[in-house]
Amino acid sequence: MSIGKSIKRVDAFDKVTGRAQYTDDFQINNSLVAKIMHSTIANGRVKSIDISEAVKLKGVIKIITCFDVPDIKFPTAGHPYSLDPSHADIADRKLLNERVRYYGDDIAAVVAKDSVSAERAIKLIKVEYEEYKPLTSVEAALNESETPIHEEYPDNILAHTSYEIGDYEKAIQEENLIFFQGEYETSPVKHCHIENPISYAYAEGSRITVVSSTQIPHIARRVIGQALGIEWGKVKVIKPYIGGGFGNKQDVLYEPLNAYLSLAVGGRCVKLDISREEDFVSTRVRTAMKFKIETYVRPNGRFVARKLVLYGNKGAYASHGHSMVSKAGHAFKQTYNDEVATKADMYSVFTNLPASGAMRGYGIPQFAFAIESHIEDIAKELKIDSIEIRKINSMKLGFVDNQIKCNSNGLEECIEKGKKYVDWDNKIKEYKNQTGPVRKGVGMSIFSYATGVYPISLETAACRIVLNQDGSVQVQMGATEIGQGADTVFAQMVSEILDIPVEDVHMISTQDTDITPFDTGAYASRQSYVSGMAAKKAAIEVKEKILEHSNFMLKLPVGNLELKDKNIINKETGEILASLKEVATHALYNKETSVHITADVTNQCKSNTFSFGVCFVEVEVDIPIGKININKVINVHDCGKVLNPQMAAAQVHGGMSMSLGFGLSEQLLFDEKTGKPLNNNLLDYKLPSIMDTPHLEAQFVETFDVSGPFGNKALGEPPAIPVAPAIRNAVLNATGVKFNVTPITPQRLIEKFKEKKLI
Amino acid sequence: MSIGKSIKRVDAFDKVTGRAQYTDDFQINNSLVAKIMHSTIANGRVKSIDISEAVKLKGVIKIITCFDVPDIKFPTAGHPYSLDPSHADIADRKLLNERVRYYGDDIAAVVAKDSVSAERAIKLIKVEYEEYKPLTSVEAALNESETPIHEEYPDNILAHTSYEIGDYEKAIQEENLIFFQGEYETSPVKHCHIENPISYAYAEGSRITVVSSTQIPHIARRVIGQALGIEWGKVKVIKPYIGGGFGNKQDVLYEPLNAYLSLAVGGRCVKLDISREEDFVSTRVRTAMKFKIETYVRPNGRFVARKLVLYGNKGAYASHGHSMVSKAGHAFKQTYNDEVATKADMYSVFTNLPASGAMRGYGIPQFAFAIESHIEDIAKELKIDSIEIRKINSMKLGFVDNQIKCNSNGLEECIEKGKKYVDWDNKIKEYKNQTGPVRKGVGMSIFSYATGVYPISLETAACRIVLNQDGSVQVQMGATEIGQGADTVFAQMVSEILDIPVEDVHMISTQDTDITPFDTGAYASRQSYVSGMAAKKAAIEVKEKILEHSNFMLKLPVGNLELKDKNIINKETGEILASLKEVATHALYNKETSVHITADVTNQCKSNTFSFGVCFVEVEVDIPIGKININKVINVHDCGKVLNPQMAAAQVHGGMSMSLGFGLSEQLLFDEKTGKPLNNNLLDYKLPSIMDTPHLEAQFVETFDVSGPFGNKALGEPPAIPVAPAIRNAVLNATGVKFNVTPITPQRLIEKFKEKKLI
Incomplete structure (x- = not known):
């Protein structure tokens, strides 16, 4: 029994030792390198591009401009394809754009033998623009x-x-x-995943393969097909381990360009690595x-x-x-x-x-x-x-909005836990009538969050399981591990159904759209709910096939056997009749009826349910210097059954940190007149570092949601929701000042405190 | 309709352009290199090994000797595993052998940063032997x-x-x-595949992966498990394109050692590349x-x-x-x-x-x-x-030996074709009473050959097919493309059943035992017969699922639809009701019943049948200089239905060339006293080159074998059978001299002609 246990991540060892292969680790011989030229105006049109100097540069293989690319507009959104044209994503993007719409728009690309040559070539390209305001x-x-x-x-x-x-x-x-x-x-903020967008593309036969750091390999395949105007079956997308996505890699932005550039150089392998500076504005x-x-x-x-x-x-x-x-x-x-x-x-x-x-x-x-x-x-x-008014007005069990149903609701218990952690009632009293430059306050916020995209979009997922001779299995999921721990949770689910240790569940972490079962990908906190059900169903099918073969092998009637602790047992007495290994080996090798036990199961999800959570914070506001210290912060989540407490806590920590930055320090800045980005790097963009981060307390209220495969519901995104407003409310309670714009930076604090005559 | 057509090899373009990835093309960062130390005696025992100097060498990471390896004997034969211990392959091989049994036996291995260091280290290792005759x-x-x-x-x-x-x-x-x-x-001869045995091994999590040029990835996985004493599910074998095997890569010889060496250096990637000189004696x-x-x-x-x-x-x-x-x-x-x-x-x-x-x-x-x-x-x-005596005594339709049945027999027609090609009757007369130093003769031989290994061993195969949105498919076969064209023939089979062009059948040529359906591999001319039936069955299942979804989509009753030329048609009228693409897209994306159409089908084969063929040759023997010129040579084969005439002919050409060398020039030579190999290189071992090769005529007699998936039976191995005896018989007919030892080298000719007083 693995569900509900703090199973170690299945990829922990390989990630810690550096064995885990990310896109950039896939070494492809003699890869060429592509770099993108970005516009230096925010609104206008490219009138002309002069590449005459650039093409002469040694090492430059090919330069493609916005005037060369096919006149095809494609959608970039990582949404399931819709058969209903009115529900289709907007196709407003070309591989390169003559009509420039932001400072940094993609107008040309250079393919070169190395990145230095490519970058030097870009500097030699001359562009004339027609400029709009x-x-x-x-x-x-x-x-x-x-x-x-x-x-x-x-x-x-x-x-x-x-x-x-x-x-x-x-x-x-x-x-x-x-x-x-x-x-x-x-304000606009940025995902700041560790691994920037990166891909490789190369031709195989009459097809194009793109290896990419994407959350959505199957969608990427389709969009590449759309963008290039080729049949989708001509495209293969491979997703290795990826270093975070947070939704940014739920857009199919540069994979089509990369595929196009490879085809433009005869199918040779071309690598397209987006820099941090580019990622900030061009993704x-x-x-x-x-x-x-x-x-x-x-x-x-x-x-x-x-x-x-x-x-x-x-x-x-x-x-x-x-x-x-x-x-x-x-x-x-x-x-x-x-x-x-x-x-x-x-x-x-x-x-x-x-x-x-x-x-x-x-x-x-x-x-x-x-x-x-x-x-x-x-x-x-x-x-x-604050708690009372929320209790009065918040969602109750049984609520339904557009087929999203409140099947389970641990919100009030979440509030109780959070309240206790910050000692709410006492602190409210204690901080009631403060004066002086440093004041304390408690604040809170709540939220509800749907699980997946049903019924707005299609929810479909699939899982394939292959049984080995030793009774261990491989699991192929179309859903993607993007750092969130999906592979571990899927392994737990299969382990749970088959009653085998997680170590005997070998996750195939790399998706390859040619052979990986279909799934729309990692987004919308859908995976443990929608894809997890596919894993569960596939495991059940494998179990049924194991028992069926056990009946055959043991010459026993159907219905009296059970799979337990890697053995086939008499369901009634518990007597061990054969080991799973014996049955698995017999299945393949017996000469009477050889069978290769696998399951390849689609799960279409037609349900949705709400997760809940709260954040409570205690802040100390140093008014004269415009500084907020977080003394205490807690997120309490109702995500249904907690599949893996340790990983769930890690998920919450990451989300809280993201919400902390969103609330206090992060904002992408642009020159108002030109639209030029001002802080598109990790020095000037103030992502909270470990030094800015207080102890993040993560707690859970376990409910059992009847619609989830194991009673579970969304947890991926929710932790990123409540911290910012809870801080804002704590600051209000501490100082009486309302900060209605994120992030609540020292500058905004000082300005507002001055306005309110606090300083 | 693709069966019976000379479809271009599906891998032709990638192989010609160099895109196709072979084991050595798989670039793994910072791979270490292993080299094997071979014994310099043929029979005896290693008394001691002194590695003290070798380990000091810069670049040397680890030296493993026959005294270090586990005391596990494993079988190397690429046979299906048998549940019957009495039918198991002989386990007589250790990773490295202290008991030395041939000149070149493996006694130690060096893992180093580069091959030069590894080779230098081997020279520094000192070995003491106890020697037997x-x-x-x-x-x-x-x-x-x-x-x-x-x-x-x-x-x-x-x-x-x-x-x-x-x-x-x-x-x-x-x-x-x-x-x-x-x-x-x-005499002993050698396979001489272009690509020498090569593998990489590296650990992932608690498992070991071996990328190898093998004919039998699933068997290799099992044998590695056996050799290392670990569960088979802990082993993953990947087989890229391979440069020939001819049975030599149907032994699992160095993959276990490679896996062991990787584990001995903490799971780092270790490459083990066997040289031509080693391959000649140590495989x-x-x-x-x-x-x-x-x-x-x-x-x-x-x-x-x-x-x-x-x-x-x-x-x-x-x-x-x-x-x-x-x-x-x-x-x-x-x-x-x-x-x-x-x-x-x-x-x-x-x-x-x-x-x-x-x-x-x-x-x-x-x-x-x-x-x-x-x-x-x-x-x-x-x-x-010669023909008459064979006709009198040879196998007739309906013959059965140990469940191998003569379901179809085109032997007599084969003889007719071959006879015609060499103008047999006239030549027999013409060459009757020759004298002088140069004499001509015609000769022939026939053979029968079973298809696969049933009933001696298990015949099991599997195929998985995945339908794409555009109606194209991916096909995963456990059976392996080893240069013989298996992938092309499987693609034709799937194309035939689904009635889609071969271009729409994307073969997954790389086997990965984690996810590739089970199959015992490429040997025994079994693939188009045994594995081909798996492909056929899987395609039929996919077709059924496509029609089932078409019924659902079109709201039409079951049984009235057919798949034809990439369309769903009214079975009776031929009216096109939807394109396959529309149905395939609808299957995945419709919100009512999303289904991911795949099939994963095991085929257990419980039949076997005989292929037939003949060779006719006309030779010109230059007696004084001991030289045989082949004026004409033809193989005529009954391999049932010819699946791809051009590729079948290519298969025959290759086999004829192999038999030519076997008959005339190839022999591995050893010093009789020491057992030391004398010609273990491609200069001294006389493989026929293009200059030694006459026009090779390949013809077919098509029968339809009821037991084959498309009426087909063995063709892989048979072409290598009949040329040598036909030459021997032609020389007999030309000179009256019997050469009963292969190869019939100039030296043997001269010796025998002298003995018979012809010179």
């Missing part, structure tokens, strides 16, 4: 645009959707309602959002009517399209919802900033910052305890 | 042995088996029988055999009673054991058989020469040389036409 904010894009960023969207609005639940106008007629409104804003960022929230509340704190207007800054390309903004907007009717009249308008707006795409939490960290700030402001105004 | 012939091994080569076999006889059919003693009582006897002998050779045949014949040429005594020179290790000798001995009752009293005694004898193992034809080229010489001698004596 850079639109670096949503406001500018809506109001100051002369030439639309994408001609298909004349007003620069990628999408505007809205919904209304109940009768808002009627609901607000109720007497004695108190009206609140607030505006909240989040994806977390969507910056602006929220305007209005709430009518009864004096007891009960919400009656709510309204949201939300603008997301998409940046230059659609990437995941309206999805993040839509998800944020729809969350408005989830965590707090019960029979409340609700209205929402959501806008995704193109600007001349780097394209925003998926990032851990997919819109919810932004939304949670807004809503948890807003509810805190209401609580404060109404003098209701 | 080298037994370099069967006679010496039987008569002059003091210390048995293997203590388990005190008389050096690995096996002696015999059989009797009918009542021999009674049969020979018949009146008017004419008695014939003859002795025939073949396997074709078993040299001596035949004594006695035949009682009626005056009309009808055989009545026959007796065979056969001695095979096994060399130092059992390798495939008694199998080759046994197969040769059992063939004695096959090609010529019908109700004839037959007796045979077969001996496999250990000697202090390199171990003999599998080589294309597995005993039958040797046997055919003997029997076809013998029958020719009888024909000559009785003045019966």
Whole structure:
């Protein structure tokens, strides 16, 4: 029995010793190297490119410009393909772009024998631009645009959707309602995975292979096919171990270009390694959002009517399209919802900033910052305890929104645990009437989070298991290990069903779309839930086949055997009748009926459920110097059954750290006039280091969600959600000052404290 | 429809352009290099090894001697594992051997940073031996042995088996029988594949991976497990493209040592590349055999009673054991058989020469040389036409020997074609009474050959097929492409069943035992017959699933649809209802029932059938200079349905060339006293070059064998059988001189012609 145990990561040893092979470790003889030339304007058009000097450079093999590439626009979003064209991802991207939409857009590529030659060649390329006014904010894009960023969207609005639940106008007629409104804003931040995007491409026969650090090999295969205008079966994508993705590698951005460059040099292997500086601007960022929230509340704190207007800054390309903004907007009717009249308008707006795409939490960290700030402001105004007002209004068991059902709900217990950890009631009292330059406060926030993408998109996954002669198995998952520990959890699941040790479950970590069972990939906290069910089903099928062969071998009737501790036993008496190894060996080698026991099972998931969690923090704010110290911080999660406590805690630690940066220090900065990135490197971009990180406490409330393969539900993304708003609320409780824009940097603290006359 | 067409090899482009990856192309960072130290005596014992100087050498990482390795004996034969211990291969081999059994035995191994250091270290190792008399012939091994080569076999006889059919003693009582006897002998020859044995080994987690140029990855995995004493599931074997094997890579000889060496250096990657000089003596050779045949014949040429005594020179290790000798001995009752009293005694004898193992034809080229010489001698004596005597005595349709059934028999038509090509009747007359120094002659030989190893061993194979969104498929076969074109033929089979072009069938040529369906590998001309049936069955299952999904998608009842030319059609009217691409895409992405169409099918083969063929040659013998010119040579084969005429012809050309060398020039030479190899290199070992090779004519007689997946039966090995005896018989017909020992070298010609007073 492995589920629920802190099994050591299956890849721990190889990762620690350096044996684990990442994309850059795949040594391919005589690889060429490609480098990309990026635009030095944010909005405009390439008029001409002069490569005459560059091509003369020794070592340069081929230069491809935006004028050479096929006139095919392709989608980059790592979403399942949809048979419904109206549900298809926006195809607005070419391999290289003559129409330049952000400072750093890809306009040419050099293939050379080495990276120095490639980089030198880029410096020799001369470009003439036609320049338009850079639109670096949503406001500018809506109001100051002369030439639309994408001609298909004349007003620069990628999408505007809205919904209304109940009768808002009627609901607000109720007497004695108190009206609140607030505006909240989040900034663009970056994933900062350790391994930058990297790929290799080379031809085999009439096909093209791309080895890439991607979260979504099967989707990458399809998008490469779309981008190059070739049949998808002509493309093979291999995903080795990857050094993090956090959603950034859920876009298929450079794999198609790499495939194209290889084909442009006769199928030779070409390596395309994106630098950190490029990654900051030329891949994806977390969507910056602006929220305007209005709430009518009864004096007891009960919400009656709510309204949201939300603008997301998409940046230059659609990437995941309206999805993040839509998800944020729809969350408005989830965590707090019960029979409340609700209205929402959501806008995704193109600007001349780097394209925003998926990032851990997919819109919810932004939304949670807004809503948890807003509810805190209401609580404060109404003098209701922060916990109390959330309990009154939050989601209850049985709630359903668009087929996402609250099958299990440990939120209140999570709150109890978090509350205890920070000694909430005492601290609230203790910190009530503080004066002086250094003040303390406690704050909290809650969230709910769906598991996977059903019913918005298709949820399909598959798993193949092969039984060895010694009773051990190989497991091939289309779902991908991206550092989160998926392989370990899948191994535990198979181990659990077959009742064999995890050491006997050999995970095939490298996906190869030619042979790896289909799965849409690692995103949306879907893997242990959707793909895990595929693993479970495949293991059950293998078990059935083992028992079937045991019946044959032992000449016993069906139904009386069980698999237990690597033995075939008499189900009733527990008597050992044969070892699993004997049966597995017999299956292959007996001359009467040789059978190669495998299972290859598709799981289509048609359910979804909510995870929950809270964050509690205690801060100490040094007002004169604008510094927030985190004294205590805890995340408590209800992710259903905890499959692996140690790894779950690690997942939470990583998410908390990400939310800490989001809340306090991280922001991609651009020159407002030119759109030029100002801090696209790890020195100037303030990712929290270990020195900035307090002890991160991770706790769990275990529920058993009936829809999860082992009672489990989402945990991948949720930890990144609640820390930032909890800090904001703790600062409010400590100082009385509302910080409604992330990150709450020393500069913003000082400015606001000065404004509020605290300094 | 692809079967029967000369489809271009699926790997042609990649092999021609150098894209195809062989073992040595797999670049693994910082690989260490291992070299083996070989004994310089042929029979004895290592008393001591002094590595003190060698270990001091810079670059040397580790030295392992025969005193360090585990005391585990393992079998090297590439046979299916048998659940019956009495049927198990002989385990007589250790990773390194303290008991030295041939000149070149493996006694130590050096792991170093580079091959120069490794080789220099070997020169610094000092060895003391206890030496026994080298037994370099069967006679010496039987008569002059003091210390048995293997203590388990005190008389050096690995096996002696015999059989009797009918009542021999009674049969020979018949009146008017004419008695014939003859002795025939073949020499040890070498496979001479282009790519020498090579492997890499490295650890992953708690497992060991070996990348090897092997014909039998799944068997190699098992034998590595056996040799190292670890569970088989802890071993992974990967087989890239390989540059020929011809049976030599059907032994698992150095993969276990390589795995062991990697583990001895902490799992670091170690490369073990066997040189040509080593390959000649330290891998396997074709078993040299001596035949004594006695035949009682009626005056009309009808055989009545026959007796065979056969001695095979096994060399130092059992390798495939008694199998080759046994197969040769059992063939004695096959090609010529019908109700004839037959007796045979077969001996496999250990000697202090390199171990003999599998080589294309597995005993039958040797046997055919003997029997076809013998029958020719009888024909000559009785003045019966060579063809006539064979027709009288050869196998007829319906014959069964040990479950191998003659389901189809194109032998007589083969003879007709061959006869026509060399203008037999006229040439016989024309060359009747020649004199002078240069004489011409025609000769012929026939053979029969079983397909696969049923019922001697298990015949099991598996195939997995994965359907892509564009309707193309990937095919994973456990059976291996070793240069013979297996991948192309499998692709044709799948193409045929699914009615899609071969270009849409993507063969996964690299086997990886973790995920590749189980198959025992490439040997015994079994693949198109045994594994091909797995491919056929898997394709049928995929087709059924495609039609099943088509029914679902089109909302049509089952049974009215067919797959045709990449479309789903109305079976009755031929109307196109959907493209295969639409169905394949719908299968994965429809939100109602997403299904990942694959099949993973085991085929256990419980049939066997005979292939047939003939060779006709016309020679011109220059008596004074001892030279044989081949004026014309043709092989005509009945291999059932010809799956790919061009590739079949190529297969025949290769086999004819091999038989030509076997008959005329190839022989591994050893110093009789010391057992030291004398010509273990491609300069001194006389492999025929293109300059020695006449036009090789390959023709076919197509039958349809009901037991083959597409009417096909063995073709891989048969072409290597008949050329040598046909040449021998042509020389006999030209000169009247019998050459009963292979190869018929200029030296042997001169000696014999002198003896016969022709010069």
